[in-house]
Amino acid sequence: MxxxxxxxxxxxxxxxxxxxxxxxxxxxxxxxxxxxxxxxxxxxxxxxxxxxxxxxxxxxxxxxxxxxxxxxxxxxxxxxxxxQSKVLSIKENVDIVSGASQSGSNTVKAGIPEPANYPLLKDEITEYDVDTYENEFDVIVVGAGGAGLAAAATAAENHASVMVIEKQGIAGGTTNYSGGVIQAAGTNLQKETTQFQNDTPENHEREYMKAGEGRVYQDLVHDFTQNSPKNIAWLAKMGIKWTNVYGHTEIPYAKDYFADRIHVYENGGASGNGIILTQHLLNYSLDLGAKITYNTAVVGLITNNTNNQR
Ligand SMILES: Cc1cc2nc3c(=O)[nH]c(=O)nc-3n(C[C@H](O)[C@H](O)[C@H](O)COP(=O)(O)OP(=O)(O)OC[C@H]3O[C@@H](n4cnc5c(N)ncnc54)[C@H](O)[C@@H]3O)c2cc1C
The missing domain is CATH 3.90.1010 (Sufe protein. Chain: A)
Known part of the structure; x- marks a missing residue:
């Protein structure tokens, strides 16, 4: 050797x-x-x-x-x-534009492979259009970003069989590029590391509603602010080590409800650290039996719409 x-x-x-x-x-x-x-x-x-x-x-x-x-x-x-070994001679076949290999590209324009694109199918597809299902799962998650992986983990925790379908070659999506910090009110860490001892999810919701100037969806804000402390604890269970809490710049017309709420974990906080969150969510889901398929874009949903029966 x-x-x-x-x-x-x-x-x-x-x-x-x-x-x-x-x-x-x-x-x-x-x-x-x-x-x-x-x-x-x-x-x-x-x-x-x-x-x-x-x-x-x-x-x-x-x-x-x-x-x-x-x-x-x-x-x-x-x-x-x-x-460098005299016994091998491998041709380098890499797209100079993307750095990715040219193999697998469908079309080439002016010598440059066009990026693959996956437009959604316009036609409705019903179960009568397809012959067989190769696999069956209780839950299919489209996209392995933070939202999809959290959904997969929750479904797997509840004993559902889960398949995550991701169009890229790795999991994480935009969430990988985030700092991974999460806002939450009323956690023990907030009490231990800030002066905001009596903060509540209700206060947090009020700040977002004020700051959002009537343009945010209250049900979503309510859900997020109520569940954020539980999500912090849930991620800790997966091995995320929360280390400190800081605040954003006060928004003048929402300052009555301001508190330091931004929770940061070990090695987190800078752009690109979100990968730590997504890897924990991914590994936790896989450990619970969820499956993931990479390099596969979902382009439509198969429905059981009986009106379309052929
Ligand atoms: C630089 C930056 C920093 C940020 N920092 C923070 C932060 O610190 N804290 C915070 O809370 N928020 C932050 N955000 C915002 C946060 O990252 C996003 O709101 C969040 O990542 C969105 O998660 P998502 O799961 O909805 O989407 P994504 O993480 O983008 O996941 C979507 C996934 O779906 C896949 N997909 C899409 N279409 C298909 C298809 N047809 N078939 C199969 N797969 C498909 C994609 O490839 C991707 O993996 C930041 C954002 C950026 C850009």
Missing amino acids: KQFSAEEKGFHGTIKAVVEIDEAKGQINKVWAENVTPNTIGAAGIATWLEKANQTKSVEIDAVSGASISTGALRKAAITAAN
């Missing part, structure tokens, strides 16, 4: 790919990455990429959508490393 390595710049810094090759057999034995910044979208994508590379003993694995900068860099570095 011989090891070869090469480096490429990923989203958070330079990633090193190490490829172990069995030169006698002329094949890749193992691939791994070094200098990966933990708790980042890139790290989640790299874990996915390496799993596929090691399963297939190949470095010609497509970059992972949703984490294509870092996994594209790893792919490039791994191919460069593998080609």
Whole structure:
């Protein structure tokens, strides 16, 4: 076995790919990455990429959508490393625009692959239009962002069989790019770390309603403010370590209801730290038996509308 390595710049810094090759057999034995910044979208994508590379003993694995900068860099570095061995000659086939592999693209315009798009189907599809269902689940969640993963976790906790369908190659969606901070009123942490000892979800709701100037949906605000403390505790159960609470700038016409309510967890608070939340939600859901399918866009719903029976 011989090891070869090469480096490429990923989203958070330079990633090193190490490829172990069995030169006698002329094949890749193992691939791994070094200098990966933990708790980042890139790290989640790299874990996915390496799993596929090691399963297939190949470095010609497509970059992972949703984490294509870092996994594209790893792919490039791994191919460069593998080609240092005289027994392999792998062609680098990467889209210079997106950093992702060109394989799988449908159309090419002026030499550039067009991004895949998944418009929703306009026609209604009924169960009479499809022959068979391959699988059946109690709950199907469309999209593995914060909202979808929370729904999946709740359904799985309640013993439903759950399938999450995600169009990207990793879970997390926009939530991965967020700071992951969550506002809540009346928690123990708020009492321990701020001067706001008597804050309540009702106060929190009043602040949002005032600040929203009549343009926010009260049922949603009510639901959010009432359940936020429970959600903080629920996420703690999954391993999120809440560390401190701070406040936003006071809004002059809502200041009667102001309090420090922004809850931050360990390693959270900066853009991109939301990945910590989504990974906890994902792993918790998977541990409870939920399933997830990646790289699959939902384009319509199959209904049992009997009017459309053929
Ligand atoms: C930079 C930034 C910082 C932020 N910081 C905070 C913060 O600290 N605290 C806070 O509370 N909010 C914050 N927000 C707002 C917060 O991130 C969003 O409101 C929240 O992430 C939305 O979650 P979601 O689950 O609705 O959507 P997403 O997280 O975007 O999830 C939607 C998912 O659905 C998938 N999807 C879409 N269509 C399909 C389809 N047809 N088939 C299959 N899958 C599909 C997407 O790929 C995606 O994974 C921030 C936002 C940004 C951009």
